[in-house]
Amino acid sequence: MENFLQTIGALNDETRLKILRFIDKNGAVCVCDIESAFGMIQSRISRHLKILKDAGFLTVERKGRWAYYAIRSPLDRFRQDILKEISYLDMDLPEFKGCCKP
């Protein structure tokens, strides 16, 4: 119940839906990739990523000074259904342009 509400709560924000779709579409990205693609300040992106991670949608892997966020794998059926549903949504997603060299 609590877990479900956390999952739903993570989806209850337009910015997070876009970030989630962005990562689902582009694969592992670092925070500054999202920051520059979305044109939002870093603390805001970082917070949303944490919420999505805590809700079980994302994983982080730290490499050097970068933190790469990716869709968690394996993902349970329900979250997969949600990702698919989000992929159908009509949203304008910013274009991905790698901002940092790993």
Added chain:
Amino acid sequence: MENFLQTIGALNDETRLKILRFIDKNGAVCVCDIESAFGMIQSRISRHLKILKDAGFLTVERKGRWAYYAIRSPLDRFRQDILKEISYLDMDLPEFKGCCKP
């Protein structure tokens, strides 16, 4: 997108999840049924029902002075998945006891 957020927003509340599950489990019920089962005041229940209805989960049918809320039928696949997921949740649901004679 907007529609999706409305659907998610409707689920983002413990009381609404319980009401939704309650109706899913017990079939069409009137507002006072829920009111007496949940021990919540009428305006609160009424508001939550409206949100669930506007989000596409419920329908209302008025009979005399009662308003019967039921799971919308047909229900799209995504909302069906959600209802199923909610049915798995560990929540303590109040018992149904018809409070009004139709």
Added chain:
DNA sequence: AGTATATATCAAGGTATCTTGATGTATTGT
């Protein structure tokens, strides 16, 4: 060591959402 970069976290203000109590509307019963 010192500086710059990438990310996380915190505090404060703004905004949305939930709850309650009061009021409005429609239907039934007398």
Added chain:
DNA sequence: ACAATACATCAAGATACCTTGATATATACT
């Protein structure tokens, strides 16, 4: 017509969430 019942809606206060700007931490570079 009047009273009672079932439900919807509104206003106000409480609570939770989002955004921003500042600060903290950790890694890389020179």
